[in-house]
Amino acid sequence: MSWLRKTYDWIEQRVQLEEPVKDAALHPVPRSTASWWYVFGSAATTLLILQVVTGILLALVYVPSASEAWKSLDELNHQIYLGWFLRAMHGWGSNFMVAVVLIHMAQVFLFGAYKFPRELTWVVGVFLLLMTLGMAFTGQVLRFDQDAYWGLGIGASIASRVPLIGGALVNLLLGGPIIAGATLSRFFTLHVFVIPGILLLCVALHIWMVLKLGINEWPMPGRVVRRSTYLQEYHDLAHKDGVPFVPDALWKDLIFSSAILAAVAVCAIVFGPYGPTGQPDPTIIQTVPKPDFFFLWLYAVLSYLPPSLETPFILIAPVVAICILLALPFVAGEGEKSWHRRPVAVLTLVIVAVAWAIFTHLATFTPWSPEMDAWSGDPVPEKIIHSAAPLELQGAVVFQAKQCRNCHAIGGMGGLRGPALDTVATRLTEDQLIRQVIQGGGNMPAYGKNLSPPEVTALVRFLGTLKPAGQLPAIDATQKQQAEIASPKQ
CATH class of the missing domain: 1.20.810.10 (Cytochrome Bc1 Complex; Chain C)
Structure with missing residues (x-):
């Protein structure tokens, strides 16, 4: 076994670990x-x-x-x-x-x-x-x-x-x-x-x-x-x-x-x-x-x-x-x-x-903050859709069928993960709503591959009705300014 000892001595001479290991x-x-x-x-x-x-x-x-x-x-x-x-x-x-x-x-x-x-x-x-x-x-x-x-x-x-x-x-x-x-x-x-x-x-x-x-x-x-x-x-x-x-x-x-x-x-x-x-x-x-x-x-x-x-x-x-x-x-x-x-x-x-x-x-039986059974709850409140146009009604159907209310509340009913949508039309323009639905953002997933273009259009039209009575919807200030510049002065 002398060769093992020589090998060990050769390695130890170079790395010198024996003393620190012994001390430890x-x-x-x-x-x-x-x-x-x-x-x-x-x-x-x-x-x-x-x-x-x-x-x-x-x-x-x-x-x-x-x-x-x-x-x-x-x-x-x-x-x-x-x-x-x-x-x-x-x-x-x-x-x-x-x-x-x-x-x-x-x-x-x-x-x-x-x-x-x-x-x-x-x-x-x-x-x-x-x-x-x-x-x-x-x-x-x-x-x-x-x-x-x-x-x-x-x-x-x-x-x-x-x-x-x-x-x-x-x-x-x-x-x-x-x-x-x-x-x-x-x-x-x-x-x-x-x-x-x-x-x-x-x-x-x-x-x-x-x-x-x-x-x-x-x-x-x-x-x-x-x-x-x-x-x-x-x-x-x-x-x-x-x-x-x-x-x-x-x-x-x-x-x-x-x-x-x-x-x-x-x-x-x-x-x-x-x-x-x-x-x-x-x-x-x-x-x-x-x-x-x-x-x-x-x-x-x-x-x-x-x-x-x-x-x-x-x-x-x-x-x-x-x-x-x-x-x-x-x-x-x-x-x-x-x-x-x-x-x-x-x-x-x-x-x-x-x-x-x-x-x-x-936590073994506490519900998650989004009410995951919101889809089986009450339908979209009637006061929101009683005067809606056909395309807006179709959007309400998409909204309910795709279970958007599992994460978003309307009229106090729905999930809490996302913001309530009662006034969403005053916060986001139509273009912004389209982008949010298709591309997602923040912690909202993208739904562009799961909604057809007609469904997106109808859904956004419905979301555009969600605002307090008498309040104007959100507008793109840049587009408004460009329109005023382009229009002939009176």
């Missing part, structure tokens, strides 16, 4: 931290590796094209040997990863592990949580089925509400004003390259800081963190009552990570992969799209909020929550770590967990 493996940790409470970080890293490996294998088959994405996933499910299992491992691995990261964050918060000198470790952990949620959302979009299509529409609608940059943000995410082939390319790039790259860099930095600063000791009541004395106290604790990380702490990490991988495999076998459901079709709106499990709470909150509070909540609440998480270690960087003497921290964690569970449960 044998560095002392407080004996109390070599427990089952400290295994969630390693499990999250293991699940990330699973996601990277299964994601690479899926990328060999998946085609990020509007016309081919659904077909490639269907092929994985039914034609490629164990393709369904690969998809199921990736999908359930994503759910487990989000769950483990959330539990790890809760444990770090409860144990006060964000306090000095681990403030930056906590900050990086917050970004890891956000990137993990970003991976989950972009992964759902790549399924590109009905749920993914409408879910992306909701996401684009939320992005469009950002002041000043909303429109540009939607174009950046979707690759244009509507959901199309460029949209999948953008989200494929985010899901496969951008977010995993950031995740891996953050994980490397997170692990580096854990190695350099040490694993947080067990939070004992009365053991107070002070910036002036903590580093020396931790050093003394780790060396006087410490054990090497390998093997005393590592074996628990390995057992727990193996159990998590086994649980993912069991779920994959028993429940199978996520979707895809029906092929995406913006004209089929008799559907109740819901996000994946960890976003259900947001779905329920937005369903229950009054329309006037929806936009403020979307724009303000996430920013406030992230700022609180980032500021926490700098505001409460000293003091008690033990949850026995931090009742406010315990109560906060309990309230958040209970609220999340309640809203997630409600």
Whole structure:
């Protein structure tokens, strides 16, 4: 075996990894931290590796094209040997990863592990949580089925509400004003390259800081963190009552990570992969799209909020929550770590967990904000069409038959996803209405391929009647000015 030793020595002389690896493996940790409470970080890293490996294998088959994405996933499910299992491992691995990261964050918060000198470790952990949620959302979009299509529409609608940059943000995410082939390319790039790259860099930095600063000791009541004395106290604790990380702490990490991988495999076998459901079709709106499990709470909150509070909540609440998480270690960087003497921290964690569970449960039967049964409700109000011309009546029939009221309300009846149309004729000219119907815009899909020219004409004529009595319809000021210039002066 001398040739193996010579090969090893030759490589080690050039890369010099032996000493750093030994330092990392044998560095002392407080004996109390070599427990089952400290295994969630390693499990999250293991699940990330699973996601990277299964994601690479899926990328060999998946085609990020509007016309081919659904077909490639269907092929994985039914034609490629164990393709369904690969998809199921990736999908359930994503759910487990989000769950483990959330539990790890809760444990770090409860144990006060964000306090000095681990403030930056906590900050990086917050970004890891956000990137993990970003991976989950972009992964759902790549399924590109009905749920993914409408879910992306909701996401684009939320992005469009950002002041000043909303429109540009939607174009950046979707690759244009509507959901199309460029949209999948953008989200494929985010899901496969951008977010995993950031995740891996953050994980490397997170692990580096854990190695350099040490694993947080067990939070004992009365053991107070002070910036002036903590580093020396931790050093003394780790060396006087410490054990090497390998093997005393590592074996628990390995057992727990193996159990998590086994649980993912069991779920994959028993429940199978996520979707895809029906092929995406913006004209089929008799559907109740819901996000994946960890976003259900947001779905329920937005369903229950009054329309006037929806936009403020979307724009303000996430920013406030992230700022609180980032500021926490700098505001409460000293003091008690033990949850026995931090009742406010315990109560906060309990309230958040209970609220999340309640809203997630409600989301299993909460209707989506567009009333998806609006097509079976009352017909177009009679007062709107009692004096309509034949072409306008035909447009009202198209409006009802194509189920436009699933997203738009008239007379207080209909969906809430799009704006109410009672005064649409005062906001948009006939040309603008035609363009909106045919090309779509914002979070409204394009219907140019699903309506014949006579249907578009009739629909726009009907929409042109939707204005308050006595109020003039919208006009194109440019055309009016040109007409005045062209007309002979009296």
